[in-house]
Amino acid sequence: MIKILFFAALRERLDCEQYLLSCEGNTLDVASVLSQLQSRCQNWQQELSHTDLLCAVNQQLVPLTASVQDGDELAFFPPVTGG
Amino acid sequence: MIKILFFAALRERLDCEQYLLSCEGNTLDVASVLSQLQSRCQNWQQELSHTDLLCAVNQQLVPLTASVQDGDELAFFPPVTGG
Amino acid sequence: MSIFVAVQSDDFCLASEYSELRRNAACGAIVTFSGLVRELHDTVLHGMTLEHYPGMTEQALTQIATDALNHWQLAAVHVIHRVGRLKPNEQIVFVGVASAHRPAAFAACEFIMDYLKNRAPFWKKEHTAEGDYWVEAKASDQHALARWE
């Protein structure tokens, strides 16, 4: 299982805080996880296609080419606005 | 009269805090006042020849080409080291 | 060299952070940055809510503070970021840097804020007279990183 988290505006627009994805022991790249999520429905397709989407694997910022595997925590979120 | 003030290391080395110079109503430039002071003795000659000497007329930093006249306050001091 | 990082809903006290930072006898310069909730130009701001990614925020701030310590000679770095609901004029963020020398303290403090603005997972939602809005990221914050790269 890969635990997928969504934050802030993205969490609200997907109406989803956490999503569990079975990966059957395979190592995937973030881009392919994103494709799977986008294919769920038109709303997810649209919201997960923003080019400024940020991604973290195990709480570290990574590019979409990074890989994820069973047990990882993957997060997608909009550009940060703290400080 | 022009009131001339010296500060910090310069004050100590000249052993002088304040010096009154008669200018007989003339307008002088700072460089010529400096020459007069330098001619007082060898110690003053040396101490007032440092190229990093700063100068203020009426409490504003000025170059040696600035002019001074009766009633002005003229000050010479080493590079500042506050802050 | 010490790093202190906190993510908390409670307010913080600038004076306490400062007295910690100045404890080091080799420290001649302390620069602090405080970010406050400020009023809006076009509408009334009732307050804002700071959302964050628990766990990742602490890691991100510690990483940024460590990067600063590796770039400059610093005695101490404190970073505090608040989360949850905040009212206008409340404190949001504190960065304090102690160093022997002034240029290092200024540069490190600004470096930490610039990276925090772009890399630490916090998000602001403004509660205004006209509704609730997520704050948009500013291009100027992204451009601020260019100078450090």
Place this chain on the structure above:
Amino acid sequence: MSIFVAVQSDDFCLASEYSELRRNAACGAIVTFSGLVRELHDTVLHGMTLEHYPGMTEQALTQIATDALNHWQLAAVHVIHRVGRLKPNEQIVFVGVASAHRPAAFAACEFIMDYLKNRAPFWKKEHTAEGDYWVEAKASDQHALARWE
């Protein structure tokens, strides 16, 4: 826009200055600089004496603060410089700048310190285990002005 300048032998309180600076509702960023008497590498420092040119110091600091207000959009600027005898770890100087935005607050605070270091008539004499010495001006402080010109 307000300027507060003081030259005094008494210590100052960072927390009071800060609470004055944050009073403006349009202010989202406050940067402070504090300069402290720090220990020496090569000998024991008993303390230092800050000499100044009374009258000119206040004018010079006011001029520098005014120049900063003319360059950047600032809500408030506070500058305090102490004179007289100071012990190690005592506070020497405070510069606090409040602004709507972070880059202006950082730039103005550093600008003020850079000019203060080169233009305000203060001189430090260190009292060390090996005698009393006037502090030499540093070329790096002079070079710091280049960026603002």
